[in-house]
Structures are given as C-alpha cells and as structure tokens.
Amino acid sequence: MKEKEYKELIKKHVVPKDVGYFLNSKEGRYQNNFYINFFSKIRNDVKILNIGCGTGSDAVILFNRGFHDITGIDINREFLKVARKRVPKCTFKYADVYDLPFSDEQFDVITIIATNEFIDAKRAFMECSRVLKKGGLMYFENFNRLINNDLRKIPFLGKAVKSSDNYHTYYHGQIKKIAKKNRLKIYKMGMFTGNAISDKPLLSRIFYSIISIGGLYKIFAPAQYYFARKV
Numbered sequence: 001m002k003e004k005e006y007k008e009l010i011k012k013h014v015v016p017k018d019v020g021y022f023l024n025s026k027e028g029r030y031q032n033n034f035y036i037n038f039f040s041k042i043r044n045d046v047k048i049l050n051i052g053c054g055t056g057s058d059a060v061i062l063f064n065r066g067f068h069d070i071t072g073i074d075i076n077r078e079f080l081k082v083a084r085k086r087v088p089k090c091t092f093k094y095a096d097v098y099d100l101p102f103s104d105e106q107f108d109v110i111t112i113i114a115t116n117e118f119i120d121a122k123r124a125f126m127e128c129s130r131v132l133k134k135g136g137l138m139y140f141e142n143f144n145r146l147i148n149n150d151l152r153k154i155p156f157l158g159k160a161v162k163s164s165d166n167y168h169t170y171y172h173g174q175i176k177k178i179a180k181k182n183r184l185k186i187y188k189m190g191m192f193t194g195n196a197i198s199d200k201p202l203l204s205r206i207f208y209s210i211i212s213i214g215g216l217y218k219i220f221a222p223a224q225y226y227f228a229r230k231v
C-alpha cells in the first residue's frame, strides 16, 4: 500500500487515540503495509479469523483490501463496540482465544496481530489450529525473547529496546516447537525492526541498536513475524 493511500485510510476511519497510537506510528505503518502487501496476493474470498481484533484496526485494513469474510474476536467488550461501528459488515464476537466458539476447521486464514505478546502461545495455538482448515494460513508475531529480554541486559546496547518484561516472549526455537506441535508449519519469517522489514532478525536488531546511539532513541519492542500453514 502506498503511503498516500495509507494516510487516506487512517483519515477515513476514526482511530481512537488510546489504541490507535501504534497504527499511526512509524513502526505501525511499516508493519501494516507489510502484511497488507502480503495479503494482496491471497484470494479475497477467504474466511478470516482475526484474533485479538481490538477496535477493528486490522479489519478496517483487510476489509478495504477486499476481504469481506472477516470475524474478529476479543475479550474487551468496549473495543468490540468500537470495532462494530468502524466496520459494520464484519462480524465481531466476544471470545477468548483459549476457548474459541467455532467448530473445527472453519477458517482459511487466522491473523494474530499485535496480540501474541498478551497470550500464552502454547494454549492459544492449540485452539487456532483446531479451527483452521488443513492447508490454511496462520499469521502471527512474536516478541523474540533473545532480542527483547536477553539483549536488554547488555549495558549500553540493550537500552535501545523498550522493556518487554510484562509480555509473553519466546525464543525462535520455542515458538517453532509450539507451532509444530500444533501442526503449524512455519514457511516464512522475518522481523519488524522499527522502520524496516528484515529477514535477518538478530543482525538487523543489533545494527538497529547501535545506530540508536545506545538508547537515546528507544524503539518499540520489535516483533518477529511468521507465516505458517496447517499441515
């Protein structure tokens, strides 16, 4: 999506200040552009489940890209109210990711955007895999433990990363294992480094920390992204 197009989209849909900050931030823009461009390669009649839909920011973007069969779930009723107003043609349900109110193998695509850090992937992936069709696609993110927690302990360099102590973070190997156990085969991964996309997460993260002059500029906890297929 072009920068101008993106700005128009944001302008058209009111983003509440409290939750809209990320979407409007530099990191948020790159992140959204990235997955929107990816989704533009997928047939748009797919049935999408958006886990942790919040106020509908993901649904707004996907809907405007031509995906119309979108169901968002969240445990925050206030957010759901906003989401319903913003994208009335999508379905928004109050539901917990650990106990999804759907029968098995219903969805072609599952997206977990800016939400995996709030949930326990071990339990969540089990449920997601259950409702995902065989061959279906799951997109999720992970606050890499090595990059967000371990790197932070290094004096000077680590200061550039905001604290992730309150988030669920996993090493790449851990998340891969959790995915595999739930028949989710990761076929593509990379990282949002603040204002760029890289398929060399650790190297780019270190480089990014160095150019951040030891923490003068703190970056939002950088997330890794993953695409997996249910096998």
Ligand SMILES: C[S@@+](CC[C@H](N)C(=O)[O-])C[C@H]1O[C@@H](n2cnc3c(N)ncnc32)[C@H](O)[C@@H]1O
Residues within 6 Å of the ligand: 051, 052, 053, 054, 055, 056, 057, 058, 073, 074, 075, 076, 079, 095, 096, 097, 098, 113, 114, 115, 118, 119
């Ligand atoms: C940072 S928001 C992301 C919202 C949206 N995906 C976006 O990118 O704008 C994380 C969302 O996850 C939801 N959430 C947290 N735990 C959850 C759970 N167990 N089941 C469903 N949603 C959950 C929160 O209520 C919140 O709306």
